[in-house]
Amino acid sequence: MxxxxxxxxxxxxxxxxxxxxxxxxxxxxxxxxxxxxxxxxxxxxxxxxxxxxxxxxxxxxxxxxxxxxxxxxxxxxxxxxxxxxxxxxxxxxxxxxxxxxxxxxxxxxxxxxxxxxxxxxxxxxxxxxxxxxxxxxxxxxxxxxxxxxxxxxxxxxxxxxxxxxxxxxxxxxxxxxxxxxxxxxxxxxxxxxxxxxxxxxxxxxxxxxxxxxxxxxxxxxxxxxxxxxxxxGAASNVGSGCVDARRAAVTVGTSSAVRLLQPAPAGAPLPPLPQRLWRYRVDHDHVVTGAAYSSGGNLFAWANRELRLPSGAELDAALAEVPPDGGVPADPRFGGDRPPGRAPAGSGRLDGLSLSTSAVEILAGLMAGVCARVADDLAVIESTVAHPVEVVLGGGAVTASAWWRGAFAAALAPRSVRHQPNPEIGATGAALVALGRTAGAGA
Missing domain, CATH: 3.30.420.40 (ATPase, nucleotide binding domain)
Known part of the structure; x- marks a missing residue:
């Protein structure tokens, strides 16, 4: 087949x-x-x-x-x-x-x-x-x-x-x-x-x-x-093996999101939904609850285009000198808010710049800003299940950056955080749903 x-x-x-x-x-x-x-x-x-x-x-x-x-x-x-x-x-x-x-x-x-x-x-x-x-x-x-x-x-x-x-x-x-x-x-x-x-x-x-x-x-x-x-987003959860309340998926591609998938057959009562979280359908039997952000890999693309970043091993070495929560304090909402926020495009901000600030420190601050937003919303998601969850990182942007993975691990501590390196988690997840193997994806 x-x-x-x-x-x-x-x-x-x-x-x-x-x-x-x-x-x-x-x-x-x-x-x-x-x-x-x-x-x-x-x-x-x-x-x-x-x-x-x-x-x-x-x-x-x-x-x-x-x-x-x-x-x-x-x-x-x-x-x-x-x-x-x-x-x-x-x-x-x-x-x-x-x-x-x-x-x-x-x-x-x-x-x-x-x-x-x-x-x-x-x-x-x-x-x-x-x-x-x-x-x-x-x-x-x-x-x-x-x-x-x-x-x-x-x-x-x-x-x-x-x-x-x-x-x-x-x-x-x-x-x-x-x-x-x-x-x-x-x-x-x-x-x-x-x-x-x-x-x-x-x-x-x-x-x-x-x-x-x-x-x-x-x-x-x-x-x-x-x-x-x-x-x-639903496909990425399934492809990451995050198919029940034990694991939340944090995915960073062009944008980023944190999501929790739960069984919810059609017609059955749905779990209460906190005001700051959205909820969508995976299929007729499951829902996914979470938060999403307009900032993700697009921030790296902007910084790479505008700030003359080093590349490859040189960039990795420069980022390694920046603490996981370091860099320039930044609001990463360059593209505005995803719901329920209403900040328009152009709401991003960099604070505390000096004549010695480097392009790498700006990049690190933007990536750390995304981590902080995810950490805040993951705490709200956990309030709906009354126990800490394991976190699985996925998506091309975090796969490409060891520093970003480390920054997420620091921001989400003391939770267990691991990385799913499959570059095609969305396509894989869609295939698993089509085959009726959603529950088995988390085994």
């Missing part, structure tokens, strides 16, 4: 082929970097057709190398929160708004949810610019959209025909009732959406097939079953 795992991320789109144990096959990886368009006004967008073209290129590359032969299952990890306005034919009417876009704000003319706490407990979200409840009215004022989809629904719809939205992706919109697994009436009213403007919701056993033209293009995938996408 071979599994094609697709990772529809913000900074890249990737396809890799796994064996039946979800182990990547040697050389069976195709990747295309994506250009995230950011602006001083808070814009953070992707080009939908360009993204689709890059995914097609990845599949062409894997097919040309013979890696798609005998694939029977396709699993997908996809970014949460994205939204794309499309016309009746599914043609994009603008760019894809990503989680990084801070421009949509709730209208001052609307009082918001009748009971904000009850709304938060039902949907796991807030009336916030990150979610469709605020994003759709903002988009509608600018684009005459017939309907709205996420990035995953757009690219998969092009390959498979019209596809439903998974409950995992739907939970990231902020419009889903997490218990009933149906669109929440009050959230949809806030969003101003009418019948037919939202995708249908996928049932637990949904499977898709390639359209004939793509089945001919990639014959190895002609008989493969495509499974419903899961949110990239």
């Amino acid at each position: 071979k599994i094609l795992a697709l990772d529809l991320g913000t900074s890249s789109v990737r396809g890799l082929v796994l064996d039946e144990r979800t182990v990547p096959l040697p050389g069976a990886l195709a990747r295309r970097k994506m250009r995230l368009a950011v602006g001083d006004d808070g814009a953070g967008t992707l080009d939908g057709p360009g993204y689709l073209a890059c995914l097609v290129e990845c599949l062409d590359e894997l097919a040309a190398a013979g890696h798609l032969r005998d694939v029977t299952l396709v699993a997908i990890s996809a970014q949460w929160h994205s939204v794309l306005p499309v016309d009746a034919a599914g043609t994009p009417l603008g760019p894809v708004l990503t989680w990084l876009d801070t421009r949509p704000e709730p209208s001052d003319d609307h009082p918001g949810p009748a009971d904000p706490d009850a709304f938060h407990q039902r949907t796991g979200t807030w009336w916030h610019r990150c979610y469709w409840s605020a994003r759709l009215p903002w988009l509608r004022a600018r684009v005459p959209a017939a309907r709205f989809v996420g990035l995953a629904e757009y690219v998969l719809g092009a390959l498979l025909g019209t596809v439903p939205m998974s409950v995992s992706q739907a939970s990231g919109t902020g419009l889903l009732d997490l218990r009933t697994l149906d669109w929440d009436a009050e959230a949809c009213e806030l969003a101003g959406v009418r019948a037919g403007e939202l995708p249908a919701l996928a049932p637990p056993d949904w499977r898709g097939r390639l359209l004939p033209e793509f089945a001919r293009r990639w014959p190895g995938l002609a008989g493969a079953a495509w499974t419903a996408p899961i949110g990239d």
Whole structure:
């Protein structure tokens, strides 16, 4: 058995082929970097057709190398929160708004949810610019959209025909009732959406097939079953082996997050949700609770671009001279806040600079700032389970930096902290969910 795992991320789109144990096959990886368009006004967008073209290129590359032969299952990890306005034919009417876009704000003319706490407990979200409840009215004022989809629904719809939205992706919109697994009436009213403007919701056993033209293009995938996408954060938890209340995942890629996964069958009461944490669906049987930040590997990319950092072993040696909690005191919110915070893009800050401050000390301060924010929210997560948790670090940014791993270990002490070096935890996690092996991932 071979599994094609697709990772529809913000900074890249990737396809890799796994064996039946979800182990990547040697050389069976195709990747295309994506250009995230950011602006001083808070814009953070992707080009939908360009993204689709890059995914097609990845599949062409894997097919040309013979890696798609005998694939029977396709699993997908996809970014949460994205939204794309499309016309009746599914043609994009603008760019894809990503989680990084801070421009949509709730209208001052609307009082918001009748009971904000009850709304938060039902949907796991807030009336916030990150979610469709605020994003759709903002988009509608600018684009005459017939309907709205996420990035995953757009690219998969092009390959498979019209596809439903998974409950995992739907939970990231902020419009889903997490218990009933149906669109929440009050959230949809806030969003101003009418019948037919939202995708249908996928049932637990949904499977898709390639359209004939793509089945001919990639014959190895002609008989493969495509499974419903899961949110990239949820996939990373499963790929890290953090699938119950014993372990929390701290993942640092372009952005960063701390999350705890718990069983929660559809219709069953959900655990109480602290006000400062969000909650989304992994699938019909599990939820993931946590906090996310707009700062992560993008901070390193900024510092590397603007501060003339040393590279390789020279950078490692310079960082080794900085204590784990050292560096320049910094607020790392360069891209603004993720919910529930409302700080706009450009809220980052560096304090205490002097003529002797080095670029490496600035970098260390930014990374330590992320660690401190994660530590604060992990304490809130632990309050919901009444015991300390083990922490598993993952994601490309911490894998690339031994100093950052050490800084997290210091900030999260006395908890046990270990590193999961698998560079494809999201794709691996999506495959495990598609195979029904979520619980076994933590063994």
